[in-house]
């Protein structure tokens with residue numbers, strides 16, 4: 001093999017391998033918010049043209065590298081289309097440590113009452129899909145009206161308040177009053193059927209009920 005071809009194979013292997021961790025991470029977390037759609041689309045188009053170029057020149061390293069990279073990019077683009085953000089709702093929020101509990105969702109700009117705060121909040125899983133759900137995802141699962149409902153990120157990070165500023169739903173979390181920039185977005189966990197409720201409330205509002213007990217627990221005992 002001529003030395004220049006070895007360089008070609010090395011280049012092909014490295015640029016292709018560089019993508020694997022990102023695809024694995026995005027696939028596992030279903031989180032592609034940090035990926036720019038424009039970058040992905042431009043990059044995929046470029047890789048596609050490289051592939052055409054390689055096929056015309058019959059350069060195996062160029063063909064192989066760009067075919068695999070293109071396939072990996074198609075995975076990222078489809079994840080982005082399914083789970084990623086569209087400009088608007090999500091750009092209004094950020095996930096960061098919360099004084100209420102763990103991580104919380106915070107407004108990065110004022111959000112008006114009735115505005116969508118988070119898009120694509122929950123997935124309804126079939127019994128089949130439920131079997132394949134990793135153990136660490138199960139804490140975000142609730143049975144609502146007989147359906148297996150998985151709270152997705154970032155909606156799963158929304159904390160409870162006894163005086164919430166948002167209301168949840170399968171598709172959107174919506175502001176029920178104006179939320180100021182920097183304010184934590186909160187919902188009422190009892191009303192939202194959040195799983196595993198039996199905990200002391202830490203919301204610190206004057207009207208705090210003190211203890212959160214899920215509707216499923218209330219009927220048990």
Ligand SMILES: [Zn+2]
Pocket residue numbers: 161162163201202203204205207208209210
């Ligand atoms: Zn409370």
